[in-house]
Amino acid sequence: MILKHWMLQRLLVKLCEGHGQKKNDIVGFINLLQLGYNMRISHRTPEGKEAYPLEIPQFGLGVFLMTKEGECKNSVLKALDAGYTHIDTASVYNNEYEVGQAIKESGVDRDSVFITTKLRRGDATGYEDTIEHCKRSLELLDMDYIDLYLVHAPPVNPEHRAPVWKAMEYCLEQGLVKSIGVSNYGPAHLEAMKQYASYMPCVNQVEFNPWLQRPHLKQATEDAGARVMAYSPLARGHKVNDPELAMIAEKVGCTPAQLAIKFCYDEGCITIPKTSTPSRIIENLESLSFDISGVYEQIKSLECNYVSGWDPTSEP
Numbered sequence: 011m012i013l014k015h016w017m018l019q020r021l022l023v024k025l026c027e028g029h030g031q032k033k034n035d036i037v038g039f040i041n042l043l044q045l046g047y048n049m050r051i052s053h054r055t056p057e058g059k060e061a062y063p064l065e066i067p068q069f070g071l072g073v074f075l076m077t078k079e080g081e082c083k084n085s086v087l088k089a090l091d092a093g094y095t096h097i098d099t100a101s102v103y104n105n106e107y108e109v110g111q112a113i114k115e116s117g118v119d120r121d122s123v124f125i126t127t128k129l130r131r132g133d134a135t136g137y138e139d140t141i142e143h144c145k146r147s148l149e150l151l152d153m154d155y156i157d158l159y160l161v162h163a164p165p166v167n168p169e170h171r172a173p174v175w176k177a178m179e180y181c182l183e184q185g186l187v188k189s190i191g192v193s194n195y196g197p198a199h200l201e202a203m204k205q206y207a208s209y210m211p212c213v214n215q216v217e218f219n220p221w222l223q224r225p226h227l228k229q230a231t232e233d234a235g236a237r238v239m240a241y242s243p244l245a246r247g248h249k250v251n252d253p254e255l256a257m258i259a260e261k262v263g264c265t266p267a268q269l270a271i272k273f274c275y276d277e278g279c280i281t282i283p284k285t286s287t288p289s290r291i292i293e294n295l296e297s298l299s300f301d302i303s304g305v306y307e308q309i310k311s312l313e314c315n316y317v318s319g320w321d322p323t324s325e326p
Contacts, residue, residue, distance in 0.1 A: 049280060051158075051189060053182075053209035054235030061209055062182060064189045066158065067124050069275060069298065070096025071291065072241060072284035076105050085286040086112035090123070092292055098215075098241075098282040100128035100162055101147055110151035120153065126215075126239075126282075127151070128162040128193060129178075135170055140177035144186055159187040160215055163194040163322045171199075172206040179209055191215070193239075196323035197230035204234075213280065215239035216323060220273050220309050221249055221316040227323060240279035243271050245318040254312060258305050268297040273309050276302060 048065035055061055071089040076082035082105035086097055090112065099109045106127055113123055133143045144159060159181060165171050178190040191213030192199070203210060214231040218224060218240035231238050244250055244267055252266065259269040267283075271294055274281040283294045302309065 049237060051212040051237055052235070053189070053212050055209060056204070056207075060235075062189060062212075064157070064212070066189075066213075066237075066280060067094075067096035068280050069295070070094060070098055070124070070126070070280070070282045072098045072282040073105055073109065073286075074100070074103055074241075074284050076103070076108075076284075076286050080108070081105075081286050082108035083112045083115075085288075085291065087116055088288050088291050090116045090118050092295055094291075094295065095122060096124040096126070096280075096282070098126040098239075100160075101130040101133065101143065102128070102162060106147055106150040107152075110153060114152065124157045125151065125153065126158040126160065127156055128160040128215075129174075131161075131163040131165065134161055134163075134165040134174045135167070137173040137177040137180075140174050141180060141186075144177075144181045148186065155185060156187040158189045158191060158213060160191045160193045160211075160213065161195075164192075164196075164199045164325060168326070171202070175203065175207055179207075182209065189213070191236065191239075193241075194320075194322045196325070197227055198326075199323075200230050200234045200236075210234050211236050213237050213239050215241055215280075217242045217245075217318065217321060218274055218277075218279055219243045219245050219249070220255065220270055220312040221245055221252075221314050222318070223277075223310070223313045238277075238279045240274040240277075240281050241284075242318055243274040243281055243283050245270075245316060248318050249316070252312070254308075258308050261305055262300055262302055264297070264300045265293065268293065268300060269302065269309065271297040272300050272302050273306075276306070 047068055049068050051066050052060040052063040071094050073082050086109055097109055099106050127147050129143055165174050181187045182190050189212050191211040193215035195214050214236045228238050250266055255266045259266045271283050
């Protein structure tokens with residue numbers, strides 16, 4: 011676990027408060043200590059056995075839409091300095107190179123940072139192509155391995171899905187990647203994978219937030235032996251000004267954004283909020299310090315099946 015200076019300061023303050031600590035402060039302190047908390051992921055075989063187990067930090071930084079020169083690198087550097095240990099990128103984001111640059115410049119050991127990246131949907135067209143694109147991501151990141159490699163969305167042509175996944179399995183077996191998963195796969199896609207997968211995905215990254223809790227998809231993901239990774243915990247920013255969310259957040263003493271992020275985290279999702287604003291990188295991290303148990307049912311009641319953007323989970 012990495013504890014940076016601001017976290018140590020907070021730790022010392024809480025220790026000095028003695029027996030006068032409030033419950034929320036104590037819970038917050040424990041959650042901050044869990045910043046480096048790793049969830050176990052693995053791949054289920056047709057025989058029901060687990061393969062290629064790995065630990066993944068439950069909280070990380072997403073770098074979607076960071077396309078200006080230096081924007082992604084600076085954000086990753088700030089996040090690493092704050093204590094983040096998980097960065098989520100993708101081929102289609104066109105910033106894998108800057109992620110790799112930031113890690114090298116940070117001085118943080120490569121083995122101390124968990125890197126997730128993804129095979130572009132338009133590149134998911136066959137066995138050989140998939141392997142080549144994985145190697146290309148490795149070159150851009152300037153790394154020897156990728157911690158988690160995802161198929162960004164179900165290949166448009168259903169006939170490509172099996173060979174693409176077989177190539178992902180090859181990358182896993184050859185050590186190019188430490189784990190493989192999917193993104194934007196719906197229950198039907200996951201069910202179909204059982205017919206051709208030697209290793210089921212360990213992660214399904216989907217949009218998930220208080221307004222889109224997806225119980226059926228979450229259950230299907232867990233039934234496949236995978237963890238849900240939540241992107242857009244703030245519904246792409248569309249719901250940040252939701253008055254009900256703001257009212258609940260005021261009760262907790264946090265921002266609406268922090269409340270939404272902590273909800274995803276407490277739902278057991280790997281949570282990767284995206285921001286390039288330095289202050290929000292810290293603010294998002296501090297989401298872990300809040301106890302939301304007293305308002306949990308109120309947050310759950312915000313569910314309205316609100317899909318904020320592109321969503322291939324229901325495609326055939």
